[in-house]
Amino acid sequence: MNYYDYIKPVLFKFQPETAHHIAESVLRVPNVCPTPFNFFKKSHFINDDILKQELFNRIFPNPVGLGAGFDKNATMIRGMQILGFGYTEIGTITPKPQAGNPKPRMFRHIEEETIQNAMGFNNDGMEIAKKRLEDIYPFQTPIGVNIGKNKITPEDKAIDDYTTLIKTFKDLGDYLVINISSPNTPGLRDLQNEEFITKLFKEAKALTDKPILLKIAPDMTPEDAVALTTLAVEKGADGIIATNTTIDYSLVKNPKDIGGLSGAVLKEKSFKIFEAIAKELYGKTVLISVGGIDSAQEAYRRIKAGASLVQILSGLIFHGPDMIMNINKELIELLKADGYTNITQAIGTDRK
Helix, strand or coil, X not given: CCHHHHHHHHHCCCCXXXXXXXXXXXXXHHHCCCHHHHHHHHHHCCCCHHHCEEECCEEECCCEEECCCXXXXXXXXXXXXXXXXXXXXXXXXCCCCECCCCCCCEEEECCCCEEEECCCCCECCHHHHHHHHHHHCXXXXXXXXXXXXXXXXXXXXXXXXXXXXXXXXXXXXXXXXXXXXXXXXXXXXXXCCHHHHHHHHHHHHHHCCCCEEEEECCCCCHHHHHHHHHHXXXXXXXXXXXXXXXXXXXXXXXXXXXXXXXXHHHHHHHHHHHHHHHHHHECCEEEEEECCCCCHHHHHXXXXXXXXXXXXXXXXXXXXXXXXXXXXXXXXXXXXXXXXXXXXXXXXXXXX
C-alpha cells in the first residue's frame, strides 16, 4: 500500500465537495510557503526531454495536464506543478462571480471510480481570477484558461460573456478554452451549433492571437462531433478538447438525476468521440484528450490516436498525488520501448 491508500478512506468520509476544499487548502500552501514542497516537486515533476514538446509557443514539459474543474479559481497552479502536471487548465471562469447549483452537487461512485458533479460553474468570477493570474503569469508551466457564460446570461447574449472573458484573459494565459459543453448550465450545450460557433470564433479571433480551443461534450454522435469540430477549426479554433462530462447515467449503477459523470466510466465513450475527431482533424489542429484517463497505457492510447496532450481530473481523486508522476514515468518507458526519442514521434501513429 502507498500512503494515499491510508489517506483516501479518511478523505472519503467527508462529502466530496468538502474533501475537495481540504485538498485545495493543502495545494494552496505553496503559494505562500513553497520550500516544504521542494522535495515532493523534485521527485514528482518528471523532467525528461523525451516528454517535452512545443505547442502554442510554449514548452510543455510533459503531456499530462490538469483538466478544468479542479482549480476553478486559479488558486492551485503552483500546487499542480508540484504534483507533476505539465500544464494546468483553470476554470471554468465566468464574468460575474457565481455560487453554482444547490448543494449537494458532487457525488462519488466509488465502485466505478467515477465522480458525478452538478457544480454549475461555481467560481469567484473574472476579476478575482484576473488578479490571481496577474500575480503568477507567466508561469514555469503553461496555463490554460477555461471560460463560460454566467447562468443568468440569456443564450442570445452568451457571446458577450465569452468576448468579455477573452479580452480579460488574452494576456494572462497560454491558451483559452471555450466551454459550451458542460451539462450543468441550462441551455449551454445548445450553443454547440453552427451559427454560434461561426459568430463566436469570428469575434474571438478579431480580439486576440492567443490560441483559442473548443471543448465539446461526449453526448453527441461521432458524426455530429466531427461536423462541429471541423466547422470550429475552419472558423479559427486552434485546437479541440474532447471531451467534457457525460449525462449518460446508464454508465453507473446508482446515478443521481443531475450533473455529469467523469472518471473511469467515461473512458470508452470519450475515446470513441476523440478518435472520430482525430481521424478527421489530426495534423490540422491541436487535439487534447480527456475523459477516463487513469494510467500511462490509456494516456498512450490517446497520444497514438492523435492527442498532443491529455488531461486528468477524477483519476486524481481515486488514485492520489502519485498518479501524475507514475503516468509520466511509465510513458517514458512506453516511448522508449517503441523506439521513440521524443513524444512527438508517437503522436498520431494510429492515424498514419
